[in-house]
Amino acid sequence: MTSKAQAGTALWAKMPKANAELFALTYGSLVTELVRDYEDPIEVNAQLDRIGHSIGVRCVDEFLSKADVAGMGLSTQCNNLRDTAEVVAKVGFKMFLGVTAEVGGFSQDQRSFSVYLQDNPLSTFVELPSESAQGGDDLRRLKYSQILCGVIRGALEQVNLKVECSIVRDTLKGDEVNEIRVDLKEVLADGAGDDYKEE
Amino acid sequence: MGFLHLFIVNKSGGLILHRPLGPSAPKINTNDWLRIGSTFHSLHAIAAEASPVKLPGNKNPGENRVYVLYFELLQSATYIAVRIKVCSSHLVCCTSINTTNVLAGADDGIEEIEGGGVILKCLQTRTGIKFVLTAEPGTADLDSVLREIYVLYSECALKDPFYELEMPIRCELFTLAVDGLIERLESGGVKSR
Numbered sequence: 001m002t003s004k005a006q007a008g009t010a011l012w013a014k015m016p017k018a019n020a021e022l023f024a025l026t027y028g029s030l031v032t033e034l035v036r037d038y039e040d041p042i043e044v045n046a047q048l049d050r051i052g053h054s055i056g057v058r059c060v061d062e063f064l065s066k067a068d069v070a071g072m073g074l075s076t077q078c079n080n081l082r083d084t085a086e087v088v089a090k091v092g093f094k095m096f097l098g099v100t101a102e103v104g105g106f107s108q109d110q111r112s113f114s115v116y117l118q119d120n121p122l123s124t125f126v127e128l129p130s131e132s133a134q135g136g137d138d139l140r141r142l143k144y145s146q147i148l149c150g151v152i153r154g155a156l157e158q159v160n161l162k163v164e165c166s167i168v169r170d171t172l173k174g175d176e177v178n179e180i181r182v183d184l185k186e187v188l189a190d191g192a193g194d195d196y197k198e199e
Numbered sequence: 200m201g202f203l204h205l206f207i208v209n210k211s212g213g214l215i216l217h218r219p220l221g222p223s224a225p226k227i228n229t230n231d232w233l234r235i236g237s238t239f240h241s242l243h244a245i246a247a248e249a250s251p252v253k254l255p256g257n258k259n260p261g262e263n264r265v266y267v268l269y270f271e272l273l274q275s276a277t278y279i280a281v282r283i284k285v286c287s288s289h290l291v292c293c294t295s296i297n298t299t300n301v302l303a304g305a306d307d308g309i310e311e312i313e314g315g316g317v318i319l320k321c322l323q324t325r326t327g328i329k330f331v332l333t334a335e336p337g338t339a340d341l342d343s344v345l346r347e348i349y350v351l352y353s354e355c356a357l358k359d360p361f362y363e364l365e366m367p368i369r370c371e372l373f374t375l376a377v378d379g380l381i382e383r384l385e386s387g388g389v390k391s392r
Contacts, residue, residue, distance in 0.1 A: 057364060061326055062353035069346050158326040 004086050007072045008094030014066070015095060024124040031144060041142035048143070052150020053157075060155035063092060081184055082106065084161070085113045088152060088182075097121050105181075115152075117178040120145055120171065128172050143167045149180060162186040202381055203317065203333040205348065206232060209365045210327030212240035216368040220381050223335070239309075239331060243321065247308035320345060328352075344384065351376045 030051075034044045072091070078084045082103075089101035099121055105114035122145045129139050143149075149165035156163050162185045169179035202220035209215050214236030217229070227235070312319040318338070322330045322345035330345050330352075355373035356362050362370055 058353075058357040061324065061328075061349070061357055064325055065346065065349040065353045069350055 002090065004090040005094070005100065007067070007070075008091040008100070011066060011070060011072075011091065011095040012098050014070070017098075020098075020121055020124065024121060024126075027122050027147075028126060031142075035139070035142065041138055041140075045141075045143045045146045048146040049150040049153070052147035052152075053154035054150075055147070056151040056154020056156075057158050058154075059096065059151065060158045063095060063155070066095070067091065081110055081113065081161075084156070085115070085182070088156075089115050092155070093117070105179075112181065112183040114168070115180040115182065117180070120178045122148070123172050123178075126172055140173070144170065144172055145178065152180065152182060156182075160188040162188055200335050200337045201385065202338060202344075203335065205333075205377065206236055206239075206331050207352070207368070208236045208240050208329040208331065211365065212237040213365065213367075215328075215366065216373075218374060218377060220332075220377075221385075239321075240329065243308040243323070243329065322346065322349065324349060344380070347380055348377060351380065 031044070031048070034047050035041070038044050038047060078087055085103045085106075089103045093099055093101040093115070099117060099119055102116040102118075103113055104116060106112070126144060128142065128144065143166075145167060149167060152165050153163055164183045164185055166181050167178070168181045169175035169177060171178055201223060203224045204217065204219055206217040207215050214233045217232040217236070219225075308323065309321055311321070313336070316335065317333055318336050318341070319331060319333045320341040321332075322342070324330070330348055332341050332345055332348075334341055351373060352368075355376050356368045356370045357364075359370045359372070362368065368374075
């Protein structure tokens with residue numbers, strides 16, 4: 001077990017727990033409510049992403065503060081996107097969801113990677129309607145766990161990494177693993193802009 | 200010995216919370232605290248730029264440099280010399296995939312100011328919020344108190360659904376928790392000394 005996985009487990013141990021079934025069912029009812037309200041699955045995806053973003057911008061502070069108090073020394077662990085990806089998957093996912101995620105699929109230029117989730121706590125009990133069912137064709141376009149993309153996007157945005165996230169594989173749609181693709185767009189810089197720098 | 204004041208500045212320099220922590224805390228009104236908060240924010244930014252030890256990628260292996268500069272205190276028109284510890288040598292979290300000089304927001308700028316009768320410690324989080332604590336010299340372990348306060352902030356303020364990011368914190372749970380923490384430390388501190 002790597003040190004990041006250990007860190008994740010240690011942090012998860014300290015988190016207040018909620019019942020996994022209650023969690024899955026609550027999320028399920030949120031999604032069905034959105035489907036009822038917006039009807040268009042694309043719009044539902046967008047709303048889930050937005051909700052996730054609001055969660056992400058807040059929970060990143062919880063993550064950083066607790067990791068810091070627990071002496072994880074995250075500051076020395078994130079020197080490049082590869083480290084960041086590991087921390088998101090091994091520590092972040094473990095701390096908040098109690099599941100272990102794997103990282104992989106780095107692109108040539110090291111600017112994008114994938115997070116693989118073997119089991120997705122959000123999709124327990126979930127079945128998307130089959131294509132033949134009524135309205136099923138439409139709901140195939142629903143990205144049920146899109147909220148996770150929003151969370152990653154929001155959390156990384158707060159530490160100056162602008163990323164785009166999307167779900168590329170989903171066990172609900174018959175794939176063998178859940179895959180979230182994260183694509184780094186830009187590293188935002190704080191501090192004085194170049195215009196204000198001395199020659 | 201004792202804590203004086205806590206203030207929290209958001210990433211754009213706005214004061215989002217100020218709170219006296221002890222009976223000897225200075226009596227300054229909110230408008231002045233707002234001014235102090237944004238002045239501190241600016242000084243912090245200047246210190247990060249003016250730091251004599253900045254190397255590309257912030258990969259300076261050396262120790263934090265301590266140097267003396269004159270620092271105009273807002274409350275008085277007099278100039279006093281204080282020691283400002285500027286930190287720019289830490290590795291930076293999640294900076295960049297190339298290691299050129301990109302600021303990450305944290306780990307730069309003013310970390311500590313020591314003056315006659317007051318010591319100021321600043322914790323800047325990676326998300327750009329500054330937690331600033333002033334205390335009388337000799338108060339133990341301000342750094343860990345700041346980290347605890349950061350945890351309380353994430354627990355109480357950020358989880359309040361009515362709290363908007365970057366806005367002033369008006370969250371009773373948070374202020375109670377901070378008071379509780381300080382009380383616990385002060386009573387515990389007396390015993391251990």
